[in-house]
Amino acid sequence: MNNIIINGESLTLEELAAVARKRYTVKIDEQAKDKILQSRKIVDKIVKENKVVYGITTGFGKFANVKISEGDCSKLQRNLIMSHACGAGDNLPTEVVRAIMLLRANALSKGFSGIRLSTLQTLIDMLNKGVHPLIPEKGSLGASGDLAPLAHMVLPMIGEGEAEYKGERMSGAQAMKLAGISTVQLAAKEGLALINGTQVMTAVGALNVYDSINLSRISDIAAALTLEALRGIKDAFDLRTHMIRRHDGQIVTAKRILELTEGSTFITNQGELRVQDAYSLRCIPQVHGASKDAINYVKEKVVIEMNSVTDNPIILENGDVISGGNFHGQPMALGFDFLGIALSELGNISERRLERLVNSQLNDLPAFLTKNGGLNSGFMITQYAAAALVSENKVLAHPASVDSIPSSANQEDHVSMGTIAARKSRSILENVKRVIATELMAACQAIDFREGYKLGKGTQAAYDTVRAAVDFIDKDKIMYTELKKVTDLITDEKF
Known part of the structure; x- marks a missing residue:
């Protein structure tokens, strides 16, 4: 069985996706266990000496000035989980829940949170045995971390809430029992250690980044096919042009288009048919490249966050306990807004x-890519639907991170809205996936109207893959089923 070792330092985006989607299992690094045990000793010492330390022997948020007795420390942590579990909306997908659990376990394994090793192991056992808490997608301000959704993650650990186990929805207590995992009585600091972090926004956003990297590659394939279908000009992709502007994404995109179309006889030279192409063809490297650079920036920030301590308070190795603001999601909020854009x-x-493919006033192809226009509408309404999706994206791309609202009696007076930003970027990604699938399908349809030409080395492979999923549309048929086939095709990483 495939296994991922976590230590809070080196988790990769690819490993996250493997645990979330391929059910890889997780183990704590042996050296990390020593750090976890040492951190817990500091918490136990604070409780025993009756020191006043936020979140350990005090209440939370505005209640930070309320002293909690040693006898009530455990009850305080249980109350924290139950009172904070107030999420709303649909439950997050199972793959996101698994990513959340992994990221929280990875952060706790760094040894700055004061959790007991046995409690952390319970969370990992749930992940490995497939006990997936039901976590509502809404209700997080993104500071202090993702309190409400992470509280839902913890509920089954304490025998409460709901979970999915082997595809069935049931009580958290029943899921734990069926999986053979003992529930936990939380000790001092543990409830706060489990829920005070940015793992929900980071899990949603990290999977989005992973998928965005793949989708950006597919957008290049779709663009190359359209370029050939419209007999576009290859001179605009001459690397000498892009090297003198120096943006990495632009150079990479130009190289990919040239590689995909290598050997093509569809592609034309400057002045052969036209002197210049429209911007949507000529500026593919500049536009796709800018998006690639943005995605890579967000990836860099996400990987940092995946291996960071986002608790409050933080237990340092020398015994110092610091109340800071590492739970604030602003670094992720800005990144996920940027990702959506x-x-x-x-x-x-x-x-x-797509418009240039279906509009006969802009090309020399049959109107709406259909043989018998009038009786058949062909690809006419596919462009309508794509236009609706990109227009919806313009609304969704409005940044969440510029908003804030005070909470906890104004103690927590600036928040990130990072989880909203992450969720919005997912909606945008799904819309874009459908738009690009539509372009792919239309480009292949357009190519079939031209005879006597040869596709490029890469575009031929892409064309064959698309045609294995959908046929040339000779007469009108129900289009959404065909579009779904291509959308599913490009969702598969093998494409």
């Missing part, structure tokens, strides 16, 4: 290329 632009330019 970058994805929106991939959709915007794809929809414009």
Whole structure:
């Protein structure tokens, strides 16, 4: 069985996706266990000496000035979980829940949170045995971390809430019993250690980044096919042009288009048919490249966050306990807003290329890519639907991170809205995926109207893959089923 070792330092995006989607199992690094045990000793010492330390022997938020007795420390942590579990909306997908559990376990394994090793092991056992808490998607301000959704994650650990186990929804207590995992009586600091962090926004956003990297590659394939279908000009992709601007994403995109179209006889030279192409063709490297650079920036920030301590308070190795603000989601909020904008632009330019494929006033192809126009509508309404999706994205791309609202009696007076930003970027990604699938399907349809030409090395492989899923549309048929086939196709990483 595939196994991922976590130590809070080196978790990768690829490992996260493997645990979330392929059910890889997780183990704590042996050296990390020593750090966890040492951190817990400090918490136990604080409780025994009756020191006043936030979140350990005090209440939370505005109640930080309320002293809690040693006898009530455990009850305080249980109350924290139950009172904070007040999420709303649909439950997060199982893959996101698994990513959340992994990220929280990874952060706790760094040894700055004061959790007991046995409690952390319970969370990992749940992940490995497939006990997936039901976590509502809404209710987090993104500071102090993702309190409400993470509280739902913890409920089954203490025998409460609901969970999914082997595909069935049931009580958290029943799921734990069926999986053979003992529930936990939380000790001092443990409830706070489990829920005070940015793992929900980071889990949603990290999977989005992973998928965005793949989708940006597919957008290049769709663009190359459209370029050939419209007999576009290859001179605009001459690397000498892009090297003198020096943006990495732009250079990478130009190289990919040239590689995909290598050997093509569809592609034309400058002045052969036209002097210049429209921007949606000519500026593919500049637009796709800018989105690639943005995605890579967000990836860098996400990987940092995946291996960070986002607790409050933080237990340092020398015994110092510091109340800071590492739970604040602003680094992720800004990144996920940026991700949504970058994805929106991939959709915007794809929809414009789609318009050039279906609009006979802009090409020399049959109107709406159908043989018997009038009786058949062909691809006419696919462009409508794509236009609706990209217009919706313009609304969704409005940044969540510029908003804030005070909470906890104004003690927590600036929040990130990072979880909303992450969720919005997911919606944008799904919309863009459908738009690019539509462009792919339309480009292949357009190519079939041209005879006597040869596709490029890469575009031929892409064309064959699409045609294995959907046929040339000779007469009108129910389009959403065909579009879904191509959407599912590009969701598969093998594409």
